[in-house]
Amino acid sequence: MRIAMIGAGYVGQVSGACFASFGHLVVCVDTDADKVARLQAGETTIFEPGLAELMAENGKAGRLEFTTDLEAAVRQADVVFIAVGTPARRSDGHADLEYVYEAARRVAGAISGYTVIVTKSTVPVGTGDEVMRIVAEAAPNKEFSVVSNPEFLREGAAIDDFKRPDRVVIGVEDERAKAVMAEVYRALSLNQSPVLFTSRRNSELIKYAGNAFLAMKITFINEIADLSEKLGTDVQEVARGIGMDRRIGPKFLNAGPGYGGSCFPKDTLALTRLAKDANSPVRLIETTIEINDARKGFMAERVIGACGGDVTGKTIGILGLTFKPNTDDMREAPSLAIIDALQGRGAKIQAFDPEGMTAAAEVLNGVDFADDPYGAAAGAAALVIITEWDSFRSLDFARLAEIMERRVLVDLRNI
Ligand code: UDX
Secondary structure, eight states: OEEEEEOOSHHHHHHHHHHHHTTOEEEEEOSOHHHHHHHHTTOOSSOOTTHHHHHHHHHHTTOEEEESOHHHHHHTOSEEEEOOOOOBOTTTOOBOOHHHHHHHHHHHHHOOSSEEEEEOSOOOTTHHHHHHHHHHHHSTTOOEEEEEOOOOOOTTSHHHHHHSOSOEEEEOSSHHHHHHHHHHTHHHHHTTOOEEEEOHHHHHHHHHHHHHHHHHHHHHHHHHHHHHHHHTOOHHHHHHHHHTSTTTOSTTOOOOSOOOSSSHHHHHHHHHHHHHHTTOOOHHHHHHHHHHHHHHHHHHHHHHHHTTTOOTTOEEEEEOOSSSSSOOOOTTOHHHHHHHHHHHTTOEEEEEOTTTHHHHHHHOSSEEEOSSHHHHHTTOSEEEEOSOOGGGGGOOHHHHHHHOSSOOEEETTOO
C-alpha cells in the first residue's frame, strides 16, 4: 500500500520505517524542513536502538521517503496516518489537539480517491468523530474513512514493540476501512500478532486506559516500596511474589523515583480531564498523578537525608538523567525535579548520562556534565542513581570510594 505518515517524531519515524519494512511505500511528512533534510540525509533525529539501520535499509530500497510536502504525499496515499504531537495543554491539562485538527484539514484538501485517514496519535475519545466532521466539511464530495490505531511503543524498545506487539488495536466504523487496515497490518497477522478490531471510540479509550493502568501499577509498587522501607521488607521480593500471579504479571513492578516520559504524564492527565468532562471522574488516576508528582520531590529529601540533612555547598553526583534507559528523552524525567530540589537546597550538581546530556543541557541550569560516571562522582558527598542504564550496574566501588568525599550511594532504582 502507499502510506503517508504525517508527523516524523518518535511515533512517525518508527511507524514509518516499520511499515516500509512490511513492504509498504511510505512517505513521512514533517513541517520542520531541517528535520526533513536530516532524515533525507539518513540521520535519525531521535535515539532509538535499531531505527537508523531500519531507515537506511528501507530508504535504499526506495520504500521510505521524507518530505515537507504534505499535499503531494497525501494525494498518492491509500492510507494517511496522523502521528503528530498531542501535548498536554499548559492551561488545563487537556490534550492539545490543534496539530491533529490542522493535519486533518490539510489532508482533507489533498486526498484523491478513497483514502483511509488514521489517527495514530494518542487522542481523547471522540477525536475520530471530530476528524470525520472536519474532513467531511472540508472535502464534502470525497470518499474517505476515519480510523483509530493507537501505538503502544515503549521508547528504547519501539521497533520490537511495533513488530512483535501484544496486540494491534484498530477502531473502525466501516468494512471498507477494515479491509484496508487488515492489509496494512497483514505482515503482523502472518506472525500471529492478534489484531483487535473494535469501534473507533473503544480504540481511543483503550489507549488511555492502558497507559493509565500501567502508571497506576507503577505507583502502586512505589508506595509498597516506601512501606517496605518502614517494615524492613524487600520491595523487589514482594514485587516478584505478587507478579507470579498471572492476573498481576511481573512487568511494570519495578519501584523507582516515579514515572516520567512523553506519555504517562500527559495521558493520565488527559484521561482525568476527559473523565471529569464526562462527569465520571477517575479518582484512582487522579490520585496516581498526585502521588507521582509528590514522589519526585520526596526523592530529593531522601538524598538530603542520606547526606545528614543538609546539602548546602555540597557536591552531589547524579547518574542518569533521561526518563528511562535506552533513550535520549528528557520529557518529564524525574531527574529534572530531583536536581531542581537539590539545587534549591544549595547543592552543586555534577551529572553523567550515556545519551541524554545534550537534551538535558537544554532544560537544566548550573549542572556540570561529566564524561563518565566517575567524573560525576569525583568529590561528591553522595552519588545518586536516577536512571537504570546498564552501565551503572557494574560500578567500580573501590574507585568510587577513592574519589568521593563521602561514601554515600543513593540507588533510586534498586539496581
Ligand atoms: C509508555 C507505554 O509503555 C507505551 O505503551 C506507550 O505507547 C508510551 O508510554 P514509555 O513512556 O516509552 O512507554 O516508557 P515505559 O517503559 O512505559 O516507562 C514509562 C515510565 O515508567 C518511565 O519513567 C519508567 O522509568 C517508569 N517505569 C516503568 C517504572 O518506574 N517502573 C517500571 O516497572 C516500568
